[in-house]
Each structure stands twice: as C-alpha cells, then as structure tokens.
Amino acid sequence: MATQSQHTMAATPKTAKVALRKQAKALRAALPERYRLDAAERLSGHARPLLDSLTQGGTVGLYWPLDGELDSRFLLPLIDRLGLTAALPVVTDRDGPLIFRVFALGDPLKDGPFGTRQPGAEAPSVEPDMLFVPLLAFDAGCYRLGYGGGYYDRTLAGFTSVRAFGLAFSAQLVDIMPREPHDIPLHGVLTEEGLVLPGHRHPDI
Ligand SMILES: Nc1nc2c(c(=O)[nH]1)N(C=O)[C@@H](CNc1ccc(C(=O)N[C@@H](CCC(=O)O)C(=O)O)cc1)CN2
Numbered sequence: 001m002a003t004q005s006q007h008t009m010a011a012t013p014k015t016a017k018v019a020l021r022k023q024a025k026a027l028r029a030a031l032p033e034r035y036r037l038d039a040a041e042r043l044s045g046h047a048r049p050l051l052d053s054l055t056q057g058g059t060v061g062l063y064w065p066l067d068g069e070l071d072s073r074f075l076l077p078l079i080d081r082l083g084l085t086a087a088l089p090v091v092t093d094r095d096g097p098l099i100f101r102v103f104a105l106g107d108p109l110k111d112g113p114f115g116t117r118q119p120g121a122e123a124p125s126v127e128p129d130m131l132f133v134p135l136l137a138f139d140a141g142c143y144r145l146g147y148g149g150g151y152y153d154r155t156l157a158g159f160t161s162v163r164a165f166g167l168a169f170s171a172q173l174v175d176i177m178p179r180e181p182h183d184i185p186l187h188g189v190l191t192e193e194g195l196v197l198p199g200h201r202h203p204d205i
C-alpha cells in the first residue's frame, strides 16, 4: 500500500484529495496486465450474489473503463444471462449528475468527454437498480475517491433507491480517506478478494 504521509499532511480535504489521486493513479497503473485480467474474472464470481438479488428486468449501471480501471465489462455476459439490463453513464452537463443509457454488447457508442465512450440518445435512459462505480481509492467505510468531477456524488444524491458498489483492485484500499460533506459512501466495494462492506470484510462472497 502507498505511503499516506503526503495527503494526511495536506491542509484541507480538497488538497488532500489531489495528493491521494496522484498516488492512487500511480499505484493502479503499476498493476500488471495479467493481474488486472485475473482480478476482473475473479470479481465477476463475487458479483453473482449481488446480481442474483435483482429481479428479472432489473437494471445495472456499469462503466466503459478508462486508464487502469477495473474492467466492468466482464459483468456483461452474467447480466445478460440473469435477464438483467446493463446501462452506461452519460455526461450531459459538466456540473450535473450522470444519466444512464441502456447498453448491450455490440451496441454503438460515441466519444464522450474525458475520453469516455457513451451510448447515444437512441438508447433508452434508465435509473439503475444497482450501480457499479469506478474509483481511484476507497476506505474501510466504503467512501470513494474518483477523478474529481463530483459526477458520482451528484448522481447518488439524486438516485435515492439505488444500491451502489465500487469496483476496485484490493490494492486500492487506503487507511485514510479525505472526506468532504458532499461525499456519499458506497453500499460496498467489490474487489478480486470479495465484497467489502462498510466496517466489515467478507472474503467469501
Ligand atoms: N470509466 C469511467 N467512466 C466515467 C467516469 C469514470 O470515472 N470512469 N466518470 C466519473 O465521474 C464520469 C465521467 N467523468 C470523468 C471525469 C474525469 C475523468 C478524467 O479522466 N480525468 C482525467 C483528465 C482527463 C482529461 O481532462 O481529458 C484526470 O483527472 O486524470 C474521467 C471521467 C462518467 N463516466
């Protein structure tokens, strides 16, 4: 795990986040390709009980991966087999929440801001029942650090009944997470080692 001295000494949570973002990006980028692939496959197994809890026709928000993010597309075949519908985030407004549009393997995508790929207006927009969220770092309370756009916090503030789980490599767990009033904790974080629930760890599911 990376040393945390740099960000724990920062003056405000905002500047501490800037320092932690840098460390977390470097740590995630250093994971070998083979490890990433194995982790995504193992994580799919741990996702099964969560997806099983949804009823047929339920919707699941994923993301098209950027940089070294854990690849959520591994979940698409399972989502399909369970009769669920996947959706991807769309940035509609730089300071607004994300919306989610239905996506299935093979559907066309367009370039979005920040190097994202997103479905077009022809794909129906949905409010997901379950959301899998990318992150740079998370803590044992399941607070997350993202790229700093605030998109997921704004989105979760508006989606009152969604269950949101981070997807991360276990190496992305940090001891101390700078926290601001708008930060919303996730219901859990799925890693290659299992599901981390706030305050607990269940390696078997
Ligand atoms: N895969 C993925 N999709 C996503 C997100 C995400 O974090 N990951 N988002 C999460 O909010 C939303 C898009 N917001 C984003 C905000 C900043 C950056 C980002 O890469 N920032 C770079 C600078 C890139 C640039 O300016 O061109 C950086 O901080 O290094 C990415 C996505 C919706 N879709």
Ligand SMILES: Nc1ncnc2c1ncn2[C@@H]1O[C@H](COP(=O)(O)OP(=O)(O)OP(=O)(O)O)[C@@H](O)[C@H]1O
Residues within 6 Å of the ligand: 017, 144, 145, 146, 147, 148, 149, 150, 151, 152, 153, 154, 157, 180, 182, 183
């Ligand atoms: N619910 C909200 N309402 C209004 N503004 C918000 C809200 N949540 C976050 N923001 C804004 O977004 C900015 C960035 O937030 P933060 O640094 O927590 O982003 P992040 O969680 O790392 O990014 P992302 O969710 O895009 O991956 C905050 O400084 C704040 O101005």
